[in-house]
Amino acid sequence: MECGKESFDSRRPPFRCDCQGLLDVVHHNLSDVDADRLKHVFDSRLGERGTPFSGGVWRYKELIHPELPIDQIVTKYEGNTGLYESESLTSYAGVRKLWIKAQSENPSGSFKDNGMTVAVSHGRWLGYDNFACTSTGNTSSSMAMYAALSGSKSTVFLPSHGVSRNKALQTEAYGARLIRTEGGYDDGIRFLERHADEFGLYVCNSINPLRVEGQKSIAFELAHQLGWTLPDWLVVPGGALSNASAIGKGLLELHRTGFIDSVPRIAIVQAEGASPFHRMVAAKERSLIPEPRPATVASALNIGHPPNWPKAMRYVIEQSDGITVSVTDNEILEAKNRIDRSGIGCEPASAASLAGLRRLVSAGDVGPDETAACILTGNLLKDTDAIARSLKHEKRHGPDDVVPPIPLTPDVVRAML
Ligand SMILES: Cc1ncc(COP(=O)(O)O)c(C=O)c1O
Ligand SMILES: N[C@@H](CCOP(=O)(O)O)C(=O)O
Numbered sequence: 276m277e278c279g280k281e282s283f284d285s286r287r288p289p290f291r292c293d294c295q296g297l298l299d300v301v302h303h304n305l306s307d308v309d310a311d312r313l314k315h316v317f318d319s320r321l322g323e324r325g326t327p328f329s330g331g332v333w334r335y336k337e338l339i340h341p342e343l344p345i346d347q348i349v350t351k352y353e354g355n356t357g358l359y360e361s362e363s364l365t366s367y368a369g370v371r372k373l374w375i376k377a378q379s380e381n382p383s384g385s386f387k388d389n390g391m392t393v394a395v396s397h398g399r400w401l402g403y404d405n406f407a408c409t410s411t412g413n414t415s416s417s418m419a420m421y422a423a424l425s426g427s428k429s430t431v432f433l434p435s436h437g438v439s440r441n442k443a444l445q446t447e448a449y450g451a452r453l454i455r456t457e458g459g460y461d462d463g464i465r466f467l468e469r470h471a472d473e474f475g476l477y478v479c480n481s482i483n484p485l486r487v488e489g490q491k492s493i494a495f496e497l498a499h500q501l502g503w504t505l506p507d508w509l510v511v512p513g514g515a516l517s518n519a520s521a522i523g524k525g526l527l528e529l530h531r532t533g534f535i536d537s538v539p540r541i542a543i544v545q546a547e548g549a550s551p552f553h554r555m556v557a558a559k560e561r562s563l564i565p566e567p568r569p570a571t572v573a574s575a576l577n578i579g580h581p582p583n584w585p586k587a588m589r590y591v592i593e594q595s596d597g598i599t600v601s602v603t604d605n606e607i608l609e610a611k612n613r614i615d616r617s618g619i620g621c622e623p624a625s626a627a628s629l630a631g632l633r634r635l636v637s638a639g640d641v642g643p644d645e646t647a648a649c650i651l652t653g654n655l656l657k658d659t660d661a662i663a664r665s666l667k668h669e670k671r672h673g674p675d676d677v678v679p680p681i682p683l684t685p686d687v688v689r690a691m692l
Contacts, residue, residue, distance in 0.1 A: 290468065290482045296585060298484050302338070302528065310533040313337060317499060331355040332389050332492040338528060339488050340393055347400040349425040353388035354492055356380040358500050361617045367610075368629060369636035374506065374648040375614070376497050379621050383445070384654035386493060386518060387417035393489030394479045395421035403477035405430060409456075409463020410480075411514075411575050412442025413653055418479040419449035430476060432456050432463040437577045439658040460515075461565070461580040481517030482582050490518055491525030497648060498535055505539045506646035512627040513543040513552055513599070514576040516583040518652065523590030523597065541597040542641070543587065544631025546571035546624075550601040552584050556592060557599065572604040572661060575624035575653060598640060606630040608665040615662075620655035
């Protein structure tokens, strides 16, 4: 807790301490962890199939939610995502070595699954059967998927604007009750904090500390894949700042327990039109001024009042010497184009990471001889309107008509080739 009080009872789902700070999970036994023994355990689980431990979240259960009974785990074997190297992206970013960690390959298509499997499992364990969130579309699709998997209901408060159609449809397809609301994500969070209890809803947004615990596994799996030696920099897009906080917390815990020798620096990349955290850090301020009208092509980042900013401040900026940067929509779309053409692919919000890294290199904040990993947070098909926009198809053909048909004759084809 920000005030230092340790009052969290893991069998109840409160989100804020009396001091109004968001709660956090504290693992008291970290100093007793035998990293060498656990490394063997984690290695041995790589060969498992069809058990919770075969996924890239619960493989690290001892460091995430040790007391949750195994039979309560709701999993789709999330994690286990690809780690790619691409010459073209490395030279675009301008670093010596670049890895792309594709959380976009998760079962619902985004990094939210790493956190959601933990939140929904925890909620089921507490006896909840209706899971709720407000969302720009990825949290909701992930939550609806796990709720359906566990035979529970899900209720989504969807902002009136700026949510990609595909994400809303995906959420509905998994059986969620969609309640379209006036206002944005920030209004939805305020509503749920006030009223979830009254409606018997278990909140799955990242104000829930169990979500953040699950998302730590992104750092764990990356470190594991790289033999417990991480690059100089991890680069993450920042919206609600759950992922940056989770990765920061995870890295600090890996270091404290002796899994890794040093903590890499984290760069948080925000979209210029939704960058209240970057503005605060750049101005060396210590309190966040919310952005009342967040607006970016990376719709997943349309968040004006990131609830996890104090955690990001603590774990990323203060305790791991992290930095922030903002990028324009054009930079995001250009980076997305590069990532798509590399064969990896992602939605716009994810591409902010590569755009941010490129900008940091050209500003001299990241050296050309350094190494980095960009976290890709969401799948290419999550936002096909953005693809149409970045390919500039919209004007010529309309978003539903990717290329106009031609007569199928050798002469016409030859002329086109
Ligand atoms: C695809 C995608 N990328 C990045 C983010 C930002 O992550 P965070 O909100 O944890 O900062 C989100 C959602 O917030 C997202 O859906
Ligand atoms: N992009 C997110 C918004 C942040 O949500 P949260 O789960 O961190 O509260 C989304 O997909 O909704």
